[in-house]
Amino acid sequence: MKERIISFCRLTLYELRKAFGTVWMAVFLAVLLLANGWRLYDSYHQEVAKWEDYPQVYQECYAYLSGSITTDKINSLMSVYGPLQERFPNLSREYDPNAYTYSEEDDYFFFWELFYEPIYYDYLYQNHAVQITTQARELAALYQELGNSYDAARNEILAQDFAGRWVPSFGDTRHYEVLLNYDFSSMLVLVLCLFALCGVFVTEKETGMYMLHRTTRLGGPATVGAKFAASAFFSIAVSVLFFTQDFLTLHLLGQRWEALSDPVYVLWQLEYTPLRMSLGMAFLTLGAVKTLGVLCCCCFFLLVSCLVKRVLSSFMVSMALLFGAVAAQNLGGVGYPGKWCNPMELVIARELFTQDDFVNLFGHPVRYFLTMILGVILTAAVVCLVILYRNRSTRAGLLEGRRRHVSV
Amino acid sequence: MFLYEWKKLLLRRGGIWLLLLFFVGEIAISVLFRQPYDQVLEQNREVYDRYLSSVNGPLTQQKREYIENEMVRLNDVHMQLSQLNSKYYQGQIPQDEYQAQLAELTQQDADYAGFAKLYTQYIYVREVPERRYFLYTGGWERLLTDWEPDYLLLLVLVLLLTPVFCEEYESRMDQILLTQKRSAGAQVLWKAAAVGSLTVLLTAAAQLCRVITYATYGLPNGSYPLESLVSFGASVKGLSILQGFFLQFALKELGYLYCALAILALSVLLKKFALTLMAGLIALPLPFLTLRDAFVLVPIPGPWSLTVGTVYLAPSQELTGFTEMTPLQLGLFVLAVVVLMGLLFFYVWWNNTNWAIKRISFRKGGSKQ
Numbered sequence: 001m002k003e004r005i006i007s008f009c010r011l012t013l014y015e016l017r018k019a020f021g022t023v024w025m026a027v028f029l030a031v032l033l034l035a036n037g038w039r040l041y042d043s044y045h046q047e048v049a050k051w052e053d054y055p056q057v058y059q060e061c062y063a064y065l066s067g068s069i070t071t072d073k074i075n076s077l078m079s080v081y082g083p084l085q086e087r088f089p090n091l092s093r094e095y096d097p098n099a100y101t102y103s104e105e106d107d108y109f110f111f112w113e114l115f116y117e118p119i120y121y122d123y124l125y126q127n128h129a130v131q132i133t134t135q136a137r138e139l140a141a142l143y144q145e146l147g148n149s150y151d152a153a154r155n156e157i158l159a160q161d162f163a164g165r166w167v168p169s170f171g172d173t174r175h176y177e178v179l180l181n182y183d184f185s186s187m188l189v190l191v192l193c194l195f196a197l198c199g200v201f202v203t204e205k206e207t208g209m210y211m212l213h214r215t216t217r218l219g220g221p222a223t224v225g226a227k228f229a230a231s232a233f234f235s236i237a238v239s240v241l242f243f244t245q246d247f248l249t250l251h252l253l254g255q256r257w258e259a260l261s262d263p264v265y266v267l268w269q270l271e272y273t274p275l276r277m278s279l280g281m282a283f284l285t286l287g288a289v290k291t292l293g294v295l296c297c298c299c300f301f302l303l304v305s306c307l308v309k310r311v312l313s314s315f316m317v318s319m320a321l322l323f324g325a326v327a328a329q330n331l332g333g334v335g336y337p338g339k340w341c342n343p344m345e346l347v348i349a350r351e352l353f354t355q356d357d358f359v360n361l362f363g364h365p366v367r368y369f370l371t372m373i374l375g376v377i378l379t380a381a382v383v384c385l386v387i388l389y390r391n392r393s394t395r396a397g398l399l400e401g402r403r404r405h406v407s408v
Numbered sequence: 409m410f411l412y413e414w415k416k417l418l419l420r421r422g423g424i425w426l427l428l429l430f431f432v433g434e435i436a437i438s439v440l441f442r443q444p445y446d447q448v449l450e451q452n453r454e455v456y457d458r459y460l461s462s463v464n465g466p467l468t469q470q471k472r473e474y475i476e477n478e479m480v481r482l483n484d485v486h487m488q489l490s491q492l493n494s495k496y497y498q499g500q501i502p503q504d505e506y507q508a509q510l511a512e513l514t515q516q517d518a519d520y521a522g523f524a525k526l527y528t529q530y531i532y533v534r535e536v537p538e539r540r541y542f543l544y545t546g547g548w549e550r551l552l553t554d555w556e557p558d559y560l561l562l563l564v565l566v567l568l569l570t571p572v573f574c575e576e577y578e579s580r581m582d583q584i585l586l587t588q589k590r591s592a593g594a595q596v597l598w599k600a601a602a603v604g605s606l607t608v609l610l611t612a613a614a615q616l617c618r619v620i621t622y623a624t625y626g627l628p629n630g631s632y633p634l635e636s637l638v639s640f641g642a643s644v645k646g647l648s649i650l651q652g653f654f655l656q657f658a659l660k661e662l663g664y665l666y667c668a669l670a671i672l673a674l675s676v677l678l679k680k681f682a683l684t685l686m687a688g689l690i691a692l693p694l695p696f697l698t699l700r701d702a703f704v705l706v707p708i709p710g711p712w713s714l715t716v717g718t719v720y721l722a723p724s725q726e727l728t729g730f731t732e733m734t735p736l737q738l739g740l741f742v743l744a745v746v747v748l749m750g751l752l753f754f755y756v757w758w759n760n761t762n763w764a765i766k767r768i769s770f771r772k773g774g775s776k777q
Contacts, residue, residue: 024678024683024686024687028687028690031694032690032694035694035697038698038699039697039698039700042698042700184697195685195686198682199682311680311682312570312574312681312685315682316426316567319567
């Protein structure tokens with residue numbers, strides 16, 4: 001047994017080296033990492049560009065206002081912002097030496113965008129959550145009376161989700177918002193995986209090696225297993241590399257890290273999220289779901305690679321599938337046929353967690369994101385089974401292969 | 409040979425299906441993502457057109473008076489309407505009187521939004537009346553301010569042109585071809601001719617698709633100066649709109665031809681399908697997707713910004729530090745591009761001659777010993 005495990009590991013290592021350990025792979029990886037880094041930098045600067053000219057003012061205001069939200073802080077913010085708000089449409093746009101920024105109007109937008117609105121959101125979130133909880137409890141009781149057990153249970157879970165939610169402190173979240181909405185790295189990872197995996201099964205077919213292969217001791221299931229293991233390892237490694245780069249780059253560019261330990265709903269896009277964890281944990285979760293999505297996409301690439309006869313067609317068909325999946329995810333909206341099989345839904349992970357949705361599964365409310373993850377994993381499992389079936393090394397398979405070979 | 413290469417490109421490798429998909433995609437994009445330049449103007453198009461028909465062309469003293477008088481009149485009606493509303497809300501007039509006046513004034517005020525658009529244009533034209541004319545600009549603006557390349561066309565070129573050389577390398581045919589009477593050197597010419605003509609046709613087809621899409625809004629008065637369009641207001645080339653359109657179209661053709669040559673050169677360099685496809689994707693569309701700005705790439709004599717074409721017509725921008733090329737600079741730039749394209753072609757041709765192959769095999773043999 002030990003010997004078999006060792007030989008399997010060696011086979012996997014060999015597959016890894018053969019398929020992914022090339023110079024060109026390293027070159028492409030380096031280029032894509034550079035491109036990703038530039039795009040991250042660019043996205044961050046587009047987000048903060050408007051107020052980048054006043055770092056000193058921002059730093060001073062932020063140092064005072066960040067941290068736990070107190071009445072003193074709100075009062076002092078309102079003492080500056082309040083008068084501006086009252087006169088808002090009639091503020092001057094001329095240069096004002098007494099202003100914090102360039103002009104009065106700029107001051108208004110500066111405080112509104114960077115402090116007033118986020119602090120207001122954080123401060124009122126607790127009330128909002130209490131409201132949702134109370135309403136959900138009332139609805140649950142009502143449905144219970146009416147005998148609708150599904151909706152009663154759904155509202156009960158909703159109430160539990162929102163019970164006791166509050167935002168303890170205010171911190172700069174602009175860089176984390178960029179990170180949440182950043183999809184470019186996922187696309188790069190997918191293209192790199194497409195390039196790496198399109199030849200995994202098809203190269204042997206192209207050179208006619210696969211007939212020979214099956215006659216060797218480890219040629220059958222062991223090789224297919226090794227190919228699977230190597231591909232999975234590669235795609236996970238690339239995903240981790242890119243997603244870590246995303247996080248680290250924006251984290252370091254932002255330089256204000258207080259928000260990372262705040263609850264995940266400090267980001268207004270995740271106001272109604274079902275997650276109850278800190279922002280840092282949420283990014284880990286999102287990264288894991290994205291990686292799972294990439295892994296499932298890779299299963300499809302492998303399937304195409306073992307169905308077609310040439311590397312070129314493998315690349316083209318996989319790419320068409322990828323585009324189809326992206327288009328379906330983008331344009332499909334709430335529902336389209338095959339949604340529960342589309343791994344792109346996991347790759348664009350934030351959309352799974354923006355709403356606290358449920359799916360009616362035999363009368364029980366199941367969280368939407370759980371059903372989605374389950375659906376995609378099941379699809380990937382089916383795809384893997386098809387790949388195994390296509391590469392079976394039973395006698396029938398060999399005979400079929402030989403017949404085909406002769407007829408050619 | 410030329411026809412045979414075409415046949416190989418389209419029929420034997422199933423390129424025709426790819427092209428079919430490309431055309432379906434182009435049409436779908438044109439139909440799905442068709443957006444007017446100015447939504448408010450399109451809603452008031454009838455009124456705008458009615459006023460425009462009486463001022464179309466260069467600004468004259470007569471037109472100036474007409475527009476300003478009309479503005480005074482309509483502005484008056486507009487003011488009356490808002491006064492009426494505020495009177496009614498303050499309870500100064502009864503409802504039936506309000507409604508009677510409202511109906512009358514609303515009818516008169518119906519032209520205001522459409523005319524306001526023409527007035528904005530008048531303010532723009534008034535600045536440089538010699539080079540800025542009145543015309544409906546929505547269609548032209550949309551057609552000429554598309555600052556992104558046609559990603560679909562780039563993708564199709566990469567997928568379609570990769571096998572041209574790679575197929576022979578993959579099947580080791582290239583060695584046999586060298587032994588023929590009409591050797592690989594001559595075949596490269598035919599291959600390049602087939603690829604070039606296909607690229608030119610595809611680019612023209614893609615451009616035609618866009619032209620038809622925006623012609624539905626209207627592309628009138630092509631002979632008017634390019635500066636009549638707001639986006640090209642400070643252009644220094646002194647072209648007419650149609651000249652500008654054909655110049656950017658020619659640059660686009662050059663750009664996509666350059667792309668095609670680059671793909672051929674990559675395939676000769678890398679020799680493997682997957683490698684060439686990936687390198688093509690990284691080299692051609694990725695810079696745009698990463699930088700998200702075609703203007704940065706303008707001074708680089710690469711294929712990237714040429715595929716957009718219209719950025720070479722765009723006027724200088726103070727904010728970003730982008731400067732427009734003068735006709736002379738543009739000419740020199742195109743010359744440099746042509747020379748680079750010649751070098752690329754020479755590279756492709758050289759690597760398919762007996763002489764180069766002999767040298768490579770000689771060197772390999774030498775290193776072994």
